[in-house]
Amino acid sequence: MRPLDVADYTRIWIFCLVAVAIAAGLVAKSALAMDDADLLKEARGLFQPLPKDMATAEFPVTPERVRLGRKLFFDPRISADGTVGCARCHQPALYATDGLPKSVGVHDQPLPRNAPTVLNAGLYFKEHWDGRFANVEEQAKQGLLGPGFGNPDFPTAMARVKAIPGYAAMFQDAFPGEADPLSEDNWGKAIGAYERTLVSPSRFDDYLRGAPDALSAAERKGLRTFIETGCVDCHKGPGLGGLGFRKFGVVSEYWKETGSQDVDKGRFDVTNDPADLYKFKVPGLRNVAMTPPYFHDGAVDALPRAVRIMAKVQLDADLSDPEVDEIVTFLGSLTGTLPEGFERAPVLPAGGFGPPSSAPSRSRTR
Ligand code: HEC
Ligand code: HEC
Incomplete structure (x- = not known):
């Protein structure tokens, strides 16, 4: 055996270095895997996957109610000027929003707030930015009289439904055994049942069910930043929000950061309690990338800016550009993914009323 020369020693050294590097790599990788396992565990404590639907014992999702509710959701003929249905402001193609800072109702009347998506809205503890409605059923019923639909009272609204002959049988099927199924309560229950099917699961749900690779490394990093920054103090649960009211502007006045034109007092408008000034329902963040502009008044049109503002006014944190990106x-x-069939408007029963009496008379051109 020849004595080892310099080249041999170099080879041995290189071999040792490579072995050490591989070992270090393995240790780092398992540490990373452990971090990932910890992150998943922490995430599962804070968030839950979306349910299959949002039915409750009180508000069941029967096929008959859902079928009727879907039609009513897309029907513009129940509004005072025959042009506004739920889908005008909650357009499937825009992830059930209208893309406007503030919505426009009948007779082109501007509404005071931004339209949130109705996807997953059945999860929330209350409805509307100021939480004035207890559930999606109540929201849909009262919507008949709001500035969106513009009906003066329930009998007028329901007369518009009754004027479309095909609906009577569908209400009977959806609410069997009731003496007068064509009521505003059942309008709300049917649309509510439909809304309770509007669930939009994403890869995040696969992740929460225990598949760490369902999120990319960059998304997991962002999740960690989201948790560590403190966003989860408010944005948690299956919808990443929708569980309570919080002040918008915990550390500083929100309108100074958003540039909002009017100052909206939020929950205070409902309760008149000074403790509720500038409190809003914490919105869910499901599909948030698809539903600009942001905040109750749509004052901010880009998501990175909305995130930066949130950190600042809610948490007194100045995020770096990379943190915002994460x-x-x-x-x-x-x-x-949008609920099956949501993008397609259903065929509606034919019929309806003539020119509605409450509409302003149109001037003739000749
Ligand atoms: C003219 C536009 C317009 C129409 C039409 C309309 N909405 Fe909305 N919707 C809005 C706006 C704006 C809000 C937020 C109101 C607020 O918080 O003050 C809203 C809020 C909601 C919410 C609450 C979501 C949440 O996150 O709190 C639900 C649910 C909803 N609408 C369902 C419906 C249904 C069902 C119909 C039809 C019966 C309907 N909307 C018709 C504009 C509209
Ligand atoms: C103290 C509670 C709280 C904390 C902490 C918080 N938020 Fe919010 N978030 C809210 C409230 C309340 C709103 C509704 C504000 C309004 O009136 O428009 C909101 C709105 C948002 C919106 C706009 C949603 C939409 O549909 O318009 C985004 C995006 C958002 N938050 C992300 C975050 C992020 C990211 C963090 C962490 C940096 C965070 N939030 C921290 C309470 C909070």
Whole structure:
């Protein structure tokens, strides 16, 4: 055996270095895997996957109610000027929003707030930015008289439904055994049943069910930043929000950061309690990347800016550009698949009323 020369020693050295590097790599990788396992565990404590639907014992999702509710959701003929249905402001193609800072109702009347998506809205503890409605059923019923639909009272609204002959049988099927199924309560229950099917699961749900690779490494990093920054103090649960009211502007006045034109007092408008000034329902963040503009008044049109403002006014944190990017990347993983058939408007029963009496008379051109 020849004595070892310099080249041999170099080879041995290189071999040792490579072995050490591989070992270090393995240790780092398992540490990373452990971090990932911890992150998943922490995430599962904070968020839950979306349910299959949002039915409750009180508000069941029967096929008859859902079928009727879907039609009513898309029907514009129940509004005062015959042009506004739910889908005008909750358009499937825009992830059930209208893309406007503030919505426009009948007779082109501007509404005071931004239209949130109705996807997953059945999860929330209350409805509307100021939580004035207890559930989606109540919201849909009262919507008949709101500035969107513009009906003066329930009998007028229901007369518009009754004027479309095909609906009578569908209400009977959906509410069997009731003496007068064509009521505003049942309008709300049917649309509510439909809304309770509007769930939009995403890869984040697969992740929460125990598949760490359902999120990319960048999305997991963003999730970590989202948790560590403190966003989860408010944005948690299956909808990443929708569980309570919080002040918008915990550390500083929100309108100074958003540039909002009017100052909206939020929950105070409902309760008149000074403790509720500028409190809003914490919105869910499912599909948030698809539903600009942001905040109750649509004052902010880009998600990175909305994230930066949130950190500042809610948490007194100045996020760096990379941190904002990370969070925005994570929020993108909350974009879900639209419920089956949602993009397609159903065929509606024919019929309806003539020119509605409450509409302003049109001047003739000749
Ligand atoms: C003219 C536009 C318009 C029409 C039409 C309309 N909405 Fe909305 N919707 C809005 C706006 C704006 C809000 C927020 C109102 C607020 O918080 O003050 C809203 C809020 C909601 C919410 C609450 C979501 C949440 O996150 O709290 C639900 C649910 C909803 N609408 C369902 C419906 C249904 C069902 C119909 C039809 C019966 C309907 N909307 C018709 C504009 C509209
Ligand atoms: C103290 C509670 C709280 C904390 C902490 C918080 N938020 Fe919010 N978030 C809210 C409330 C309340 C609103 C509704 C504000 C309004 O009136 O428009 C909101 C709105 C948002 C919106 C706009 C949603 C939409 O549909 O318009 C985004 C995006 C958002 N938050 C992300 C975050 C992120 C990211 C963090 C962490 C940096 C965070 N939030 C921290 C309470 C909170």
